[in-house]
Amino acid sequence: MKFTLSWLKDHLDTTAPLDEIVETLTRIGLEVEGVEDKAKTLAPYTVAHVISAEQHPNADRLRVCMVDTGADKPIQVVCGAPNARTGMKSVFAPPGTYIPGKNITLGVGTIRGVESAGMLCSAAELEISDDHDGIIDLPEDAPVGQAYAAYAGLDDPVIEINLTPNRPDCTSIHGIARDLAAAGLGTLKGDAVPAVQGQGACPVSVTLDFAPGDEKLCPTFALRLVRGVKNGPSPEWMQRRLLTIGLRPINALVDITNYITFDRGRPLHVFDLKKVKGNLTVRRAKDGEEVLALDGRTYTLDSGTVVIADESGVESIAGIMGGEHSGSDEGTTDVLIESALWDPLNIAQTGRKHGIITDARYRFERGVDPAFTLPGLDLATKMVIDLCGGEASEAVVAGQVPDTSRVIEFPWSEVPRLSGLDVKPAESEEILRKLGFRVEGSGERVNVTPPSWRPDIEGKADLVEEVIRIAGVDRIEPQPLPRLEAVVAKPILTLIQKRTRLARRALAVRGLVEAVTWSFISRQEAELFGGGDERLVLANPIAAELSDMRPSLLPGLLKAAQRNADRGFGDVALFEVGQTFASGEPEGQSIKAAAVRRGTARTEGVGRHWDGGAQSVDSFDAKADVLALLAALGIPAGGLQIVPGGPAWFHPGRSGTLQFGPRNMVGAFGEVHPKILKALDLKGPLVAFELNLDALPPPKAKPTKMKPKLSLPEFQPLTRDFAFVVGRDVAAGDIVKAAQGAERQLIVGVDVFDVYEGTGIDPDKKSVAIAVTLQPTEKTLTDVEIDAVSSRIVAEVSKKTGAVLRS
Amino acid sequence: MTDLNQLERDLLSQVEGAGDEAALEAVRVSALGKKGSVSELLKTLGSMTPEERKERGPLINGLRDKVQTAIAAKKETLAEAALEARLSAERIDVTLPVPEASEARGRIHPISQVIEELTAIFADMGFSVAEGPDIETDYLNFTALNFPEGHPAREMHDTFFLAPDEKGERKVLRTHTSPVQVRTMTSQKPPIRVIIPGRTYRHDSDQTHTPMFHQVEGLVIDKSANIAHMKWILEEFCKAFFEVDQVKMRFRPSFFPFTEPSAEVDIQCSRKGGEIRFGEGNDWLEILGCGMVHPNVLRNCGLDPDEYQGFAWGMGIDRIAMLKYGMPDLRPFFEADVRWLNHYGFRPLDIPSLVSGLTA
Numbered sequence A: 001m002k003f004t005l006s007w008l009k010d011h012l013d014t015t016a017p018l019d020e021i022v023e024t025l026t027r028i029g030l031e032v033e034g035v036e037d038k039a040k041t042l043a044p045y046t047v048a049h050v051i052s053a054e055q056h057p058n059a060d061r062l063r064v065c066m067v068d069t070g071a072d073k074p075i076q077v078v079c080g081a082p083n084a085r086t087g088m089k090s091v092f093a094p095p096g097t098y099i100p101g102k103n104i105t106l107g108v109g110t111i112r113g114v115e116s117a118g119m120l121c122s123a124a125e126l127e128i129s130d131d132h133d134g135i136i137d138l139p140e141d142a143p144v145g146q147a148y149a150a151y152a153g154l155d156d157p158v159i160e161i162n163l164t165p166n167r168p169d170c171t172s173i174h175g176i177a178r179d180l181a182a183a184g185l186g187t188l189k190g191d192a193v194p195a196v197q198g199q200g201a202c203p204v205s206v207t208l209d210f211a212p213g214d215e216k217l218c219p220t221f222a223l224r225l226v227r228g229v230k231n232g233p234s235p236e237w238m239q240r241r242l243l244t245i246g247l248r249p250i251n252a253l254v255d256i257t258n259y260i261t262f263d264r265g266r267p268l269h270v271f272d273l274k275k276v277k278g279n280l281t282v283r284r285a286k287d288g289e290e291v292l293a294l295d296g297r298t299y300t301l302d303s304g305t306v307v308i309a310d311e312s313g314v315e316s317i318a319g320i321m322g323g324e325h326s327g328s329d330e331g332t333t334d335v336l337i338e339s340a341l342w343d344p345l346n347i348a349q350t351g352r353k354h355g356i357i358t359d360a361r362y363r364f365e366r367g368v369d370p371a372f373t374l375p376g377l378d379l380a381t382k383m384v385i386d387l388c389g390g391e392a393s394e395a396v397v398a399g400q401v402p403d404t405s406r407v408i409e410f411p412w413s414e415v416p417r418l419s420g421l422d423v424k425p426a427e428s429e430e431i432l433r434k435l436g437f438r439v440e441g442s443g444e445r446v447n448v449t450p451p452s453w454r455p456d457i458e459g460k461a462d463l464v465e466e467v468i469r470i471a472g473v474d475r476i477e478p479q480p481l482p483r484l485e486a487v488v489a490k491p492i493l494t495l496i497q498k499r500t501r502l503a504r505r506a507l508a509v510r511g512l513v514e515a516v517t518w519s520f521i522s523r524q525e526a527e528l529f530g531g532g533d534e535r536l537v538l539a540n541p542i543a544a545e546l547s548d549m550r551p552s553l554l555p556g557l558l559k560a561a562q563r564n565a566d567r568g569f570g571d572v573a574l575f576e577v578g579q580t581f582a583s584g585e586p587e588g589q590s591i592k593a594a595a596v597r598r599g600t601a602r603t604e605g606v607g608r609h610w611d612g613g614a615q616s617v618d619s620f621d622a623k624a625d626v627l628a629l630l631a632a633l634g635i636p637a638g639g640l641q642i643v644p645g646g647p648a649w650f651h652p653g654r655s656g657t658l659q660f661g662p663r664n665m666v667g668a669f670g671e672v673h674p675k676i677l678k679a680l681d682l683k684g685p686l687v688a689f690e691l692n693l694d695a696l697p698p699p700k701a702k703p704t705k706m707k708p709k710l711s712l713p714e715f716q717p718l719t720r721d722f723a724f725v726v727g728r729d730v731a732a733g734d735i736v737k738a739a740q741g742a743e744r745q746l747i748v749g750v751d752v753f754d755v756y757e758g759t760g761i762d763p764d765k766k767s768v769a770i771a772v773t774l775q776p777t778e779k780t781l782t783d784v785e786i787d788a789v790s791s792r793i794v795a796e797v798s799k800k801t802g803a804v805l806r807s
Numbered sequence B: 001m002t003d004l005n006q007l008e009r010d011l012l013s014q015v016e017g018a019g020d021e022a023a024l025e026a027v028r029v030s031a032l033g034k035k036g037s038v039s040e041l042l043k044t045l046g047s048m049t050p051e052e053r054k055e056r057g058p059l060i061n062g063l064r065d066k067v068q069t070a071i072a073a074k075k076e077t078l079a080e081a082a083l084e085a086r087l088s089a090e091r092i093d094v095t096l097p098v099p100e101a102s103e104a105r106g107r108i109h110p111i112s113q114v115i116e117e118l119t120a121i122f123a124d125m126g127f128s129v130a131e132g133p134d135i136e137t138d139y140l141n142f143t144a145l146n147f148p149e150g151h152p153a154r155e156m157h158d159t160f161f162l163a164p165d166e167k168g169e170r171k172v173l174r175t176h177t178s179p180v181q182v183r184t185m186t187s188q189k190p191p192i193r194v195i196i197p198g199r200t201y202r203h204d205s206d207q208t209h210t211p212m213f214h215q216v217e218g219l220v221i222d223k224s225a226n227i228a229h230m231k232w233i234l235e236e237f238c239k240a241f242f243e244v245d246q247v248k249m250r251f252r253p254s255f256f257p258f259t260e261p262s263a264e265v266d267i268q269c270s271r272k273g274g275e276i277r278f279g280e281g282n283d284w285l286e287i288l289g290c291g292m293v294h295p296n297v298l299r300n301c302g303l304d305p306d307e308y309q310g311f312a313w314g315m316g317i318d319r320i321a322m323l324k325y326g327m328p329d330l331r332p333f334f335e336a337d338v339r340w341l342n343h344y345g346f347r348p349l350d351i352p353s354l355v356s357g358l359t360a
Helices: A005-011 A018-027 A173-182 A236-244 A252-264 A344-354 A359-364 A370-388 A414-419 A425-434 A460-471 A495-509 A523-528 A554-566 A619-632 A674-679 A732-742 A783-801 B002-017 B021-032 B037-047 B050-089 B110-124 B179-187 B227-242 B295-300 B317-325 B338-344
Strands: A002-004 A031-036 A046-055 A063-068 A075-079 A089-093 A109-111 A114-116 A158-162 A206-209 A220-227 A269-272 A280-284 A290-292 A298-300 A306-310 A313-317 A335-341 A396-399 A408-411 A438-440 A445-449 A573-581 A589-598 A641-644 A650-659 A665-672 A686-692 A718-727 A747-756 A765-774 B192-201 B212-222 B249-256 B259-272 B275-278 B283-293 B309-316
Touching: A002 A005, A005 A018, A005 A158, A005 A173, A005 A252, A018 A031, A018 A158, A018 A173, A018 B249, A075 A114, A173 A252, A173 A425, A206 A220, A206 A396, A220 A370, A236 A252, A252 A269, A252 A359, A252 A370, A269 A313, A290 A313, A335 A370, A344 A359, A408 A460, A414 A460, A414 B227, A425 A438, A425 A460, A460 B249, A460 B259, A495 A573, A495 A589, A495 A619, A495 B110, A523 A554, A523 A674, A554 A573, A554 A589, A554 A686, A589 A619, A619 A650, A619 A665, A619 A686, A665 A674, A718 A732, A718 A783, A732 A747, A732 A765, A732 A783, A765 A783, B002 B021, B002 B037, B002 B050, B021 B037, B021 B050, B037 B050, B110 B192, B110 B212, B110 B227, B110 B317, B179 B192, B179 B212, B179 B295, B212 B227, B212 B317, B227 B249, B227 B259, B227 B283, B227 B309, B227 B317, B249 B283, B259 B309, B283 B295, B283 B317, B309 B317
Parallel strands: A206 A280
Antiparallel strands: A002 A158, A031 A158, A046 A063, A046 A089, A063 A075, A109 A114, A220 A335, A220 A396, A269 A335, A280 A306, A290 A298, A306 A313, A408 A445, A438 A445, A573 A589, A589 A686, A641 A650, A650 A665, A665 A686, A718 A765, A747 A765, B192 B212, B212 B309, B249 B259, B259 B275, B259 B283, B283 B309
């Protein structure tokens, strides 16, 4: 919403300077977006007389001008404008002036050997129009030395406010003035509009043609004819105001409607009586009906749109834009003025549907003051008669002005209760009255009736807002919020919140870099990673490749890794901890942690190193990551099983699944499947893991924080090595498990320290060497006892895996 | 006597002349071994008369002690020389690089870091952290929060919708974290003090908007919480978060469907050379929206607005991260460019706390 200071002063009797007005507007909730004060920005520019303009001695296209600026002596200026000539009046800028259109600050210069001490300016250089064909050519009577902005009437500051959608009343300058008056900045002027006494009936009748229940689409439609007008350009003062706020003057009749739209927040429309056939009907459009609107575009309508039609068809899109056909022009002599009320919701929907943004729509979708429907018509009639002459008919009014009055029972204590500011009832009452509220009753509780222009006021809280925004939110002193409990704060994070935080740190410590990728991925990616559920498809994705809620963090990370590789950073290690979606229900959302490693981005080091070659990442890097994560989260490794093979997006032979029992799979790791690489256009080596943090077992609840008693064995542990030859398919884990099972009490550790395939071993076999640690608890073991345990280990491993002790 | 003195000189010079441990050992054997010259002399003591022994004994034993001491000293000298020689041969080039530590390579994303900072501050003020799903019902995202039917935010060009389910209900990607306010108020009794960080989505993508972003919401509900408390909470938060002693804030009356009265909050700052500093300067920067929870929202949550009251606020996590740490653009937050992450990310063990300070 834009307006000028002088226009505001039509409605507000004030001596407040511009700065104070601007500050107050923002303070009371009418946030000032910008102030354009040409008097200030154009202050150095003055009207000047070109005494002489002669050919520059060294340049064909330049002229040397002697300029009278009103100072003692003429000033010499070199000018390149084709229209510079002796005797003309133009606009002069002295050295030191900032030229906005050129983004330079003038200095005294020498141009082709001739000194130039200033500049004669074009309108484009002053950024007041696009005209850059030559310097500004002013009439002969322009007073030399006067500030140009004042001379040209450009010195009316323009204020633009960012209006919140709840304040339709401030789509009018009158409404803004009312707020400022309430805030103590002056007195509101010119409230009442005298009624117009029309002569004779309006020759065009209006029918509101709506099905029962639809009447709210147009509660009121008022129309009046003014006969015998003389249309033409509107007066200069009106044109200037309209231009200053960015409106193009059309003709007096149209300009009056635009003027009142801003002045009073009351949009109007004018029809040329000659061009209207028969009577007017207000109705829903028929599907497929067309109208050529005033913006020159043809709109195809449907029954969601309300129109004003005559006997030949649609003349106007209700509340949004008039039609080209029946619009007024210079030849208009009899004009119909419309002042109607429309349904805000319908106007908003229609405007959006057709993509039409107009000043009328802006007001009607917020809610125009119903009580001003007829006064608005009268005001327009008066202005038409004042500016264009003519004689008014009586108004024809279809429908009824709705009574929106309502009473809010308001205890004054509500203000301090919600705001913490002790505004006294007298002050609150004065504020409400100045804003147009009716306050009835006395004492602690009063009855408040909001004015017709404030559809946003529903209840007590709204009244509190009115009082404190005018009284000043800055008067509220901050007050410490008392603690609910004294002393030391209790821990607040939930288990998953703690795990999420810990997971990030644990993975970052391993050299992984945290990424945050989109929650939505492409259909193809979703399907490749176990998703594609119809319930997780966006109806209106922002882009085709961001259509499905992600079932997994991996597609986003894999693609990110590739993007980095494409930029020359192939050795990347990325992780993300974030939400994934299995259904649209809250339970379908789970927090996962996932990481990808590409190239040589291993925890131990990245790239080539003098101490060893560049080692590519493999599945064990991913396995190490996920096990480190589980360890950091304090998940006891006891119940965890690692089963060969993973989900379809992993290499079937180089991946593993993490589970706590066959029904509780919590994650997987491995090399990314070659088919995935191909489908997503990725280059390996790429390994990854993903772990569902929500699926991990919770820690066991314990009554105390006591750790179990530490018992240190008296006797030294000892280690025995065994090398087994087994089939290549036998899992090392099974050998370890078998060895452990041979003597549960004594064996405290089994490590695989060598795996060998090749010379000396059958091609379908491999050698697996394990180190078994024995921890005697009661006495030192004898050789015989150690041998017996060793035999049991060999027997158990052979039995479970078919292994033979390597000789 | 002469021969003992002679022998002593001989042996001591042999000890001194031994070039290595083996030579020294040979000297020791020749003197103190079973058949060694000194040992032989010691053996003669047994066959001496007491007088002779009294005279010769101390001399011979003295010789033995001298030789033993000399050998031990020489042994020490030789060992030191040998170690010296070994050490001078054992050299590595300590300027050779070791692989860069994983702790140096890992990074925490600024959003995660800032969420931890927020949590540390509000935990200290007695708030806990509430969360909710990204996929929300239309009711919780809009209706319960007092958005009227037909509000532009409910349109396809503002909000992401999912395909309608079996019941024809169209879920939305939450456009703000505010539905969690409703989830919290309907699941726990006041007093309530929570912050709600999380991902939010709007159908918007241009230079300064991304379709996904992060918000943090705060909610206080009890029987007396008012705007004065809200101002205090927000000022204390801003001071703590931006790590400055003073901030100047401006509460501008504004409008949100779910609060009444509502305000937008600007924070005073200076901008010099692309750097924003809080607690000084003359510029105002909008940083959050807030207000008293709208009576309709309280009612929708089963709370009587004449009995319960409170306030809520919301701000962009990405935005306050940008303001504090100086990222110029939003879009790179979600592009996973390791160059950006390395630069703006945080080291793995930079854990924000009020004890050691939010930032290192």
